[in-house]
Amino acid sequence: MKKPLRKITWGSLIIGFALGVFLVPATITFNHFTSTEDFCGNSCHAMSWVINDPSYINSSHRKNGSGVVATCKDCHLPNDLLRETWAHIRDGSRDLIASLSNDFSEKQTWEARRQALTYEVRKKMIADNSESCSSCHQLAFLENTKERVGRQHELANRNNVKCIQCHFNLVHSPVKPSVFDREDLKLLPNYERVSVAPANQQ
Numbered sequence: 001m002k003k004p005l006r007k008i009t010w011g012s013l014i015i016g017f018a019l020g021v022f023l024v025p026a027t028i029t030f031n032h033f034t035s036t037e038d039f040c041g042n043s044c045h046a047m048s049w050v051i052n053d054p055s056y057i058n059s060s061h062r063k064n065g066s067g068v069v070a071t072c073k074d075c076h077l078p079n080d081l082l083r084e085t086w087a088h089i090r091d092g093s094r095d096l097i098a099s100l101s102n103d104f105s106e107k108q109t110w111e112a113r114r115q116a117l118t119y120e121v122r123k124k125m126i127a128d129n130s131e132s133c134s135s136c137h138q139l140a141f142l143e144n145t146k147e148r149v150g151r152q153h154e155l156a157n158r159n160n161v162k163c164i165q166c167h168f169n170l171v172h173s174p175v176k177p178s179v180f181d182r183e184d185l186k187l188l189p190n191y192e193r194v195s196v197a198p199a200n201q202q
């Protein structure tokens with residue numbers, strides 16, 4: 001009884017190892033390929049509206065004094081291998097179905113769909129504690145900000161208000177929250193920030 005069992009265990013270990021050696025890099029390559037701006041922005045009509053949108057192109061996340069650029073995946077995908085892969089598969093297949101069943105080469109069709117998508121993204125960024133923002137921004141280290149801003153961030157931290165509840169309409173052209181969205185997501189009206197217009201750029 002003992003021997004075959006040991007054989008199976010060794011066998012599965014070796015197969016598991018071989019699969020791992022192959023699958024982990026394959027998964028990383030898959031994630032990497034499907035995260036590039038070229039893939040996210042140009043593989044379907046809907047996203048080409050997003051990537052060519054002047055609000056986005058001129059936002060401080062693309063143009064700033066330090067040359068640090070936030071790409072789609074930096075804000076929209078989790079940072080660890082398993083969750084990122086799952087997000088690619090789940091969101092990718094949903095986006096594919098939506099693209100096949102709508103004609104997003106018509107800007108109006110895309111604009112009509114945005115309100116619902118925006119609500120979903122905002123909701124997700126509240127639920128996950130706006131974790132993608134914190135992968136770049138650490139509020140405790142923000143220097144030279146106005147006293148008022150420091151106070152807002154301290155209050156936000158104390159009251160568990162998420163980045164996106166104040167900083168919505170961050171990079172894409174603004175989507176005005178409906179009354180329902182505003183209440184459901186507890187968006188703070190005082191800080192509504194209209195996406196940076198090209199004229200406001202340094």
Ligand code: HEC
Nearest residue numbers: 060061064065066068069070074075132133136163164167
């Ligand atoms: C890849 C890194 C990165 C990620 C992810 C990121 N940011 Fe930024 N953020 C930056 C950089 C770089 C700037 C520009 C700083 C400068 O002006 O020099 C910036 C600027 C800002 C500003 C000030 C200018 C403005 O446009 O209002 C706010 C507010 C901000 N980010 C909030 C956020 C929020 C909220 C998120 C999450 C949805 C986020 N950031 C995600 C890097 C990032």
Ligand code: HEC
Nearest residue numbers: 130133134137144145146149152153156161162163166191
């Ligand atoms: C309670 C509302 C509130 C929350 C929540 C909040 N902020 Fe802010 N934040 C502000 C306000 C107000 C400003 C100033 C905006 C302006 O001057 O246009 C600001 C400014 C900033 C700036 C620019 C710094 C500067 O000196 O102008 C960055 C970067 C930023 N916030 C990132 C974040 C991130 C990341 C989070 C989440 C971890 C976050 N904020 C959460 C209200 C908030």
Ligand code: HEC
Nearest residue numbers: 041050051061070071072075117118121122168169170172
């Ligand atoms: C700096 C962070 C950031 C980057 C970079 C970013 N997004 Fe977004 N995105 C957001 C936020 C925040 C929302 C929620 C809407 C809002 O701004 O209030 C959003 C919303 C969306 C939506 C929902 C529809 C809409 O317009 O609101 C889509 C689709 C989207 N993003 C795709 C993309 C693609 C594709 C890229 C790259 C070409 C990208 N995003 C880059 C932060 C970002």
